[in-house]
Every structure is written in structure tokens, then in C-alpha cells.
Amino acid sequence: MGNGASMLLYTAPILTFSRVFKKKSTEEFSCFPYVMTLLNCLIYTWYGLPIVSHLWENLPLVTINGVGIFLESLFIFIYFYYSSPKEKVKVGVIFVPVVVVLFGLTAVISAVVFDEPRHRKSFVGSVGLVASISMYGSPLVVMKKVIETKSVEYMPFYLSFFSFLASSLWLAYGLLSHDLFLASPNMVGTPLGILQLILYCKYKNKETPIITTVMSKWDDEKNKRELELEQREKKENPTINR
Numbered sequence: 001m002g003n004g005a006s007m008l009l010y011t012a013p014i015l016t017f018s019r020v021f022k023k024k025s026t027e028e029f030s031c032f033p034y035v036m037t038l039l040n041c042l043i044y045t046w047y048g049l050p051i052v053s054h055l056w057e058n059l060p061l062v063t064i065n066g067v068g069i070f071l072e073s074l075f076i077f078i079y080f081y082y083s084s085p086k087e088k089v090k091v092g093v094i095f096v097p098v099v100v101v102l103f104g105l106t107a108v109i110s111a112v113v114f115d116e117p118r119h120r121k122s123f124v125g126s127v128g129l130v131a132s133i134s135m136y137g138s139p140l141v142v143m144k145k146v147i148e149t150k151s152v153e154y155m156p157f158y159l160s161f162f163s164f165l166a167s168s169l170w171l172a173y174g175l176l177s178h179d180l181f182l183a184s185p186n187m188v189g190t191p192l193g194i195l196q197l198i199l200y201c202k203y204k205n206k207e208t209p210i211i212t213t214v215m216s217k218w219d220d221e222k223n224k225r226e227l228e229l230e231q232r233e234k235k236e237n238p239t240i241n242r
Contacts, residue, residue: 125181132185164193
């Protein structure tokens with residue numbers, strides 16, 4: 001069930017990126033959640049492998065996070081392709097140090113420094129704990145925008161709902177398997193998912209996209225300028241009135 005919910009969570013951005021494809025722009029969407037989700041998938045795939053866990057006791061982690069690595073990498077590539085030059089720099093600054101360096105250090109240190117599997121699991125689990133909390137906390141940036149604009153345009157419902165569903169099921173999985181490294185981050189993810197759903201319910205009927213407001217103002221200014229130009233032409237050329 002946890003794998004199924006995570007699959008829905010990882011595929012939910014397809015709806016968002018279909019809009020990106022259609023408009024050829026990333027608009028106000030943030031890439032940070034996808035970067036943090038990719039990092040989370042990388043670390044927990046490593047955590048579930050026999051080099052860290054005991055044999056294949058955490059096989060479900062490896063399978064679903066392997067799928068997550070592929071999907072999140074694809075989303076980040078698409079985001080990078082359609083983003084503005086400024087956003088491309090921002091994605092590069094976030095993507096390279098956070099994902100490559102942090103995951104690389106985690107893999108090397110756990111494989112080389114720690115000889116005992118117990119210590120290795122504790123180290124990778126601790127890094128995964130921080131990565132998971134960062135992943136679940138990344139929508140806070142979007143939630144702030146929702147509160148400021150009173151619009152849920154850039155906080156898709158399905159992403160929030162599947163995030164809550166996945167974190168709830170993996171919380172149960174971690175508690176039942178007595179694995180605090182799996183349960184702890186989902187203790188943060190579950191209430192954050194609930195908070196996103198509350199914000200969505202509160203602002204879903206008050207959606208006033210910023211773009212629409214700006215275009216409306218621009219149209220008003222345009223009409224005003226055209227009216228002034230028409231009046232000026234009438235004054236300069238009285239025959240127009242006839």
C-alpha cells in the first residue's frame with residue numbers, strides 16, 4: 001500500500017508538467033520539491049540495499065524509490081528545459097551540490113568508513129531522515145505563496161493528497177517494522193500533508209491567479225491609451241468628427 005501511494009505521489013506532477021508542456025513555461029512553479037524528492041529517493045534506495053539493510057528486508061524501499069529516481073530526474077530535466085535563464089542557474093546551484101555531492105558523500109562514507117552494518121544503517125538512516133524532512137518541508141514555500149495570494153493555482157490538489165496518503169502509510173510501515181528512520185520523517189510529513197489539504201479547502205474557491213490580475217490591469221491601461229489617442233486625433237483632425 002505504501003508503494004502504491006508513493007507511486008501516485010511520484011506520478012502526480014505529470015499533471016503539472018502537462019501544463020508546462022502546453023504553455024512552454026514553468027511559470028511560478030518551484031523546482032525545489034522535485035530536487036529534494038530526488039535526493040530522498042537516492043538515499044532511501046541506498047538505505048534499502050543489502051549493503052546497508054539486512055539482506056532484502058527493505059525491498060519495498062528499493063523498488064519504489066528506484067522508480068522515484070527515474071521520474072524525478074525526468075521532471076527536473078523538463079523543468080530545466082522550459083525554465084528561464086535565471087531559473088536554470090538556480091536549478092543548477094541547487095541540483096549539483098545538494099543531490100550529487102550529498103548523496104555521493106553518503107554512499108562513500110557509509111561503504112568505506114563504517115564496517116559494521118548497524119553503524120552503516122544508523123548513518124544512512126540519519127541522512128535519510130534529514131532528506132525526508134526536507135522533502136516534506138519543501139512545500140512550505142508553496143504554502144506561503146498560497147496564503148499570500150489566496151490562490152491554490154501553484155499547489156496541485158493531487159500532489160498534496162498523495163503526499164499525505166504516502167506519508168501516512170509509510171509512517172505505519174515504519175512503526176510496524178520498528179524502524180524509526182522510516183517512521184520519524186513521516187511523523188513530520190503526515191501533519192504537513194494535512195495542513196496542505198486544509199489550505200487547499202480554504203482557498204480553492206478564492207482562486208484569483210496573479211497572471212489574470214496583471215493581464216486585466218494591462219488591458220485597462222491599453223484601452224485607456226487607445227481612448228486618449230483617439231481623442232487626440234479628433235482634436236487634431238476635425239474632419240474625423242464629420
